[in-house]
Amino acid sequence: MNDDTETPRRHGGNGIGPERLLHHYRVMLLIRAFEETAIRAQKNGQVPGPIHPSIGQEAVASGICGNLRRDDVLLSTHRGHGHTIAKGADPAVMLRELLGREGGNSNGKGGSMHIADFSVGMLGANGVVGANIVIAAGAANAIRLKGDERIVVCIFGDGAVNRGPFLEGLNWARIYDLPVLFVCEDNSYSSTTVTANMTGGPGPGARAGALGLPVTELDGNDVESLDRATRDIAATIRSGGGPHFMHVHTYRLAGHTAADPATYRDRAEVEARWRREPIARCAARLIEEGVNETTLAAIRRETETAMAEMYEKALAAPPPPQRRAFEDVQDIGDPRQEAF
Amino acid sequence: MNDDTETPRRHGGNGIGPERLLHHYRVMLLIRAFEETAIRAQKNGQVPGPIHPSIGQEAVASGICGNLRRDDVLLSTHRGHGHTIAKGADPAVMLRELLGREGGNSNGKGGSMHIADFSVGMLGANGVVGANIVIAAGAANAIRLKGDERIVVCIFGDGAVNRGPFLEGLNWARIYDLPVLFVCEDNSYSSTTVTANMTGGPGPGARAGALGLPVTELDGNDVESLDRATRDIAATIRSGGGPHFMHVHTYRLAGHTAADPATYRDRAEVEARWRREPIARCAARLIEEGVNETTLAAIRRETETAMAEMYEKALAAPPPPQRRAFEDVQDIGDPRQEAF
Amino acid sequence: METMSYLEAGRAALSDEMSADPDVWALGEDLGRGGVFGQYRGLAEEFGPERIMDTPISEACIMGAAVGAAMMGTRPVVEMRFSDFALCAIDELVNQAAKARYMFGGQTRVPLVVREPMGMWRSSAAQHSQSLEAWYAHIPGLVVTAPATPEDNYRLLRAAIRADDPVVHLEHKDLWPVEGALERTVTPPGAEEFGRARIARQGGDLSIITWSAMLYRCLEAAEALAAEGIQAEIIDLRTLWPWDKATVLESTARTGRCLIVHEAVAVGGFGGEIAATVQEKVFSSLKGPVRRLGAPRVPISYAPPLEDMVRVGTEQIITTAREMMHAK
Amino acid sequence: METMSYLEAGRAALSDEMSADPDVWALGEDLGRGGVFGQYRGLAEEFGPERIMDTPISEACIMGAAVGAAMMGTRPVVEMRFSDFALCAIDELVNQAAKARYMFGGQTRVPLVVREPMGMWRSSAAQHSQSLEAWYAHIPGLVVTAPATPEDNYRLLRAAIRADDPVVHLEHKDLWPVEGALERTVTPPGAEEFGRARIARQGGDLSIITWSAMLYRCLEAAEALAAEGIQAEIIDLRTLWPWDKATVLESTARTGRCLIVHEAVAVGGFGGEIAATVQEKVFSSLKGPVRRLGAPRVPISYAPPLEDMVRVGTEQIITTAREMMHAK
Ligand SMILES: Cc1ncc(C[n+]2csc(CCOP(=O)(O)OP(=O)(O)O)c2C)c(N)n1
Ligand SMILES: Cc1ncc(C[n+]2csc(CCOP(=O)(O)OP(=O)(O)O)c2C)c(N)n1
Ligand SMILES: [Mg+2]
Numbered sequence A, B: 001m002n003d004d005t006e007t008p009r010r011h012g013g014n015g016i017g018p019e020r021l022l023h024h025y026r027v028m029l030l031i032r033a034f035e036e037t038a039i040r041a042q043k044n045g046q047v048p049g050p051i052h053p054s055i056g057q058e059a060v061a062s063g064i065c066g067n068l069r070r071d072d073v074l075l076s077t078h079r080g081h082g083h084t085i086a087k088g089a090d091p092a093v094m095l096r097e098l099l100g101r102e103g104g105n106s107n108g109k110g111g112s113m114h115i116a117d118f119s120v121g122m123l124g125a126n127g128v129v130g131a132n133i134v135i136a137a138g139a140a141n142a143i144r145l146k147g148d149e150r151i152v153v154c155i156f157g158d159g160a161v162n163r164g165p166f167l168e169g170l171n172w173a174r175i176y177d178l179p180v181l182f183v184c185e186d187n188s189y190s191s192t193t194v195t196a197n198m199t200g201g202p203g204p205g206a207r208a209g210a211l212g213l214p215v216t217e218l219d220g221n222d223v224e225s226l227d228r229a230t231r232d233i234a235a236t237i238r239s240g241g242g243p244h245f246m247h248v249h250t251y252r253l254a255g256h257t258a259a260d261p262a263t264y265r266d267r268a269e270v271e272a273r274w275r276r277e278p279i280a281r282c283a284a285r286l287i288e289e290g291v292n293e294t295t296l297a298a299i300r301r302e303t304e305t306a307m308a309e310m311y312e313k314a315l316a317a318p319p320p321p322q323r324r325a326f327e328d329v330q331d332i333g334d335p336r337q338e339a340f
Numbered sequence C, D: 001m002e003t004m005s006y007l008e009a010g011r012a013a014l015s016d017e018m019s020a021d022p023d024v025w026a027l028g029e030d031l032g033r034g035g036v037f038g039q040y041r042g043l044a045e046e047f048g049p050e051r052i053m054d055t056p057i058s059e060a061c062i063m064g065a066a067v068g069a070a071m072m073g074t075r076p077v078v079e080m081r082f083s084d085f086a087l088c089a090i091d092e093l094v095n096q097a098a099k100a101r102y103m104f105g106g107q108t109r110v111p112l113v114v115r116e117p118m119g120m121w122r123s124s125a126a127q128h129s130q131s132l133e134a135w136y137a138h139i140p141g142l143v144v145t146a147p148a149t150p151e152d153n154y155r156l157l158r159a160a161i162r163a164d165d166p167v168v169h170l171e172h173k174d175l176w177p178v179e180g181a182l183e184r185t186v187t188p189p190g191a192e193e194f195g196r197a198r199i200a201r202q203g204g205d206l207s208i209i210t211w212s213a214m215l216y217r218c219l220e221a222a223e224a225l226a227a228e229g230i231q232a233e234i235i236d237l238r239t240l241w242p243w244d245k246a247t248v249l250e251s252t253a254r255t256g257r258c259l260i261v262h263e264a265v266a267v268g269g270f271g272g273e274i275a276a277t278v279q280e281k282v283f284s285s286l287k288g289p290v291r292r293l294g295a296p297r298v299p300i301s302y303a304p305p306l307e308d309m310v311r312v313g314t315e316q317i318i319t320t321a322r323e324m325m326h327a328k
């Protein structure tokens, strides 16, 4: 997420330049640190509900959301921490949400699976796989009706392409020519299942193509190419080019949830994938671009310190007052006015 | 529908031969006469609920169902009279159902939208567009589990390809390699809407292809080519070749329902389509094959007489006894044992 | 005051709201041609295809898109064609629309209206005739309206569009041609429309609570009962969540007898909620048990004589009311 | 007799039915790996991937396929993972499974079971915690079971698989680890399992009607009440459609007091049906109104202290029971 409405300054040529790479490095480290903190917090009994860490998928979040304006709209999934941070949400507030505390994004009413920050255009993770796709389509209808120049980005997993709303939402965006970027963040698994075994035909891109959407397939662990591609695609969408589909290949390095040891897959497979994870790859590119290791180490330290502080603060936040349970249900027929 | 389990004898060469063409001519005439009778009956106040006539689409019904065995399974739509007749159901019984009489297929409990004849493998029309697709997939699961050699045919309209179950059902059939033939009976309209305007991308076939199904596109008003193609496809499916998708182009010559004057479309369009309707085309082919017009006229007369008799008989059938309302709800918690 | 049919009243409500507020729009199948019952006739011509939006047969996306568009500050009116087809969009309505405001801690609201034509009508059989208002009343976050008159269809639909909550607006298909007087207002009817029952007929002997099309059966029954000297008070709830407990309890406390009549299946119907509440709150005023009339727990048939077996009829209301007068 | 957890009892029931009948099979996401809670552990190894079938994330097709397969004479057991996801398959369950036999005039039956893990559990928040049994009880054609003990999970799941009707089998996630004794039988439990409540504790002062996980809160409350000299009779309904009116009415007629306790939202909950029925049938035996305890009409929060605000607690049951004893 960049500040306000300007698309960020960029380096010329084919690369995106060290400055922008450094930005991604920072964002990705922040996401990684957030996930690790959340996992640890859950192990310590501080996170009462389920969390779905995005370790290994940070490039998708940063590469894509780094090209959005603050008032662009993002819809995410149960595995949405990274996207939310990359869209500009404050991780300190998010941690409070995961801990179920007052001052969390939803004052502890949503938790990880419903993380949202409307102030930065992040309109919610979703506990129902694929439901965000149709919601995203409609958000784009609203942009069209209002005549805005905003765009919608909808990120979902490889498992979601087997749900009906995938077809309905993509078709919808196509026939009304709506400003939406659909991103299938393919980490090979849906829960304990190898998604490919459950997916007929050539896969997500072919399906989107058959629905009339232009398709871009990308290495989801290469933040640079994600950044470049999204910049162009987002610009096309913004200028009325209609919906687009990105299929990005990444890998879920952790379990499905923080509690999942993921014993259903080979250690060797996971190790091989660790060697292709996006943050180290980004660091290597930075070194190539002439940034020195000391700088990178400093960023890592800063990030860790910052996250540790946020966590301490989150721990100190009070639980939501009990009245919150009855707030924000509805105006008409508000349960607070009812003796039940 | 042919008798029992033998696929019918065929003429050599590329044509299907006069004998078989005559069979289709008879079936199509019977369907046409049934639809016209039903429409007239509704105008006379004898059909209490909605009916969706298939006038102009008879070749699809006959060409496809003529290649099924009695124990093969058919799932149909709200526009299912023709399919049901072609699968071998007795039109006299069906007329009673449309009139809401005892002795109808469901003793008047289902009516036109839920026409079904399980004795010939016709497992139901459906009032919900697209719902038959997932049901068909599961029927095929059952065939697989039981180790039978039967196949499932699922016919739905062009409008159904925009519903989620289309994706879910086709994907399902593909990944489990199930014996199902999906048929998109494309009559250009869904209710008052030109379906093409609501369908992103190249259309039904491309979608099925992207889900991994082999696709055959056919003139749905040419009973001969439908017959030939289905013969081969059904054989492949039966021998374990997995699911297949047919996209057949036809035209809904009548309104959406019998009550719909269909003023939303050009008279010229409809007239042009009348010139390509399947029954006259079949007659022309029969003449080419050396069958004389006297024979055809006799068949037409026979059909009309038979249908008129069936209608008279249906009119004489009693209404269902009131106790029927409480039958066949469920065994456990049967409402007849409950004072409500 | 003008006279309008129930159908026209719905159209007028939408038209008036769309004229007043560019954020109001409608979406559903065949709306451009006027909708399947003609409820939208002329509106596409007036407001254009982006605001009277024809959709594919994609109920999940129709509802889901409305959720997204509502969270973005527009006021979508969803047409579900038959209430039965809303069952293809229940995740979007119940897991998304109803819960978003709460899950997100008040960061957003979902001001959408779902129009669901409900009930038995012209032998439409099991998949086109259901009355599932009890489901929606059970779901936190949803508002549920069920107008019986043209005036209420007008006022409640306008108020529903103005509400910031997701509203399920149940129009009864059998009422489309019913005519009545109403006033088209400039100021939209507001929150005061909800949870306010209408005493459709006054009476001191027993209270009959009803809504939607059953109102007319109850009124007929009341006529007949009056001829026998039994004065039934008929209360049209108009909205089921919130529902007007005060009026119901006051009436029942006065008459001592309460009968609830609805078209939906009695088992698990909203009548149970009302009966449970009434007996709890005014127990000592009751002269006998609260009674309910609804459909038996069977699907709806096609053949008219079978359809009639599950339809609560005027006779049944009269008989039950009589029993209640004579009991104990 | 053996001791088993509620989770193991469900697995044993399925395993026993699958061993006895090759037409029984199960389908759902991640079943091959044991299911999301381990309810299917080992079954894929035993019965193979065609009978313990891993599916895509396609709830509508999982349910719809089960309908088709059931009409073809197999007995599918559908796993919905969380009862909330069944909302993605409601058309298939309500418009298709529940109505097929009737619409088709008895030409077919739909012998499927839908396992729906329900209820609040470990801060799963608004989209993973719902209790919607009242919905299913309202739908003609459906059978609804809600076991509270390992033995009942075993017996009811087996009986559900054997039944020729579509059964919604609601397992409470919070009960997975609860242990209890049961007998694995050769002959499957049959139709007599349905509509037969269990008196979990006898008492003469008031009748408490409950089901699923709330049974344990009620038993705790009964302990505490007994210490005060109040003897509560606790009735575990076990199945909601059909439900055991005879036992409930007999008990209430005897005690004169009836309290219904469930986890679901009180408004429109199945408690309303029971309360309405009880007051109608044994009005003159009642010493005071039938009371209900359920959740307030609000979605379920994530933060434990807020979750607790909508959870019916032992204290609340005790207090209400006391009030009922002292009222009038
Ligand atoms: C409709 C629905 N079905 C099932 C689930 C349970 N579930 C949660 S996450 C998940 C796997 C999703 O896989 P994918 O879409 O690839 O996303 P990933 O977890 O890999 O990020 C499943 C099955 C759900 N949340 N919603
Ligand atoms: C889920 C659902 N949505 C809407 C309808 C209303 N409806 C009945 S038929 C129809 C048009 C269907 O078009 P198509 O699939 O092309 O079949 P056709 O009528 O042309 O045979 C519609 C929208 C329905 N029955 N089910
Ligand atoms: Mg995945």
Ligand SMILES: [Mg+2]
Binding pocket: B157, B158, B159, B185, B186, B187, B188, B189, B190, B191, B195
């Ligand atoms: Mg069509």
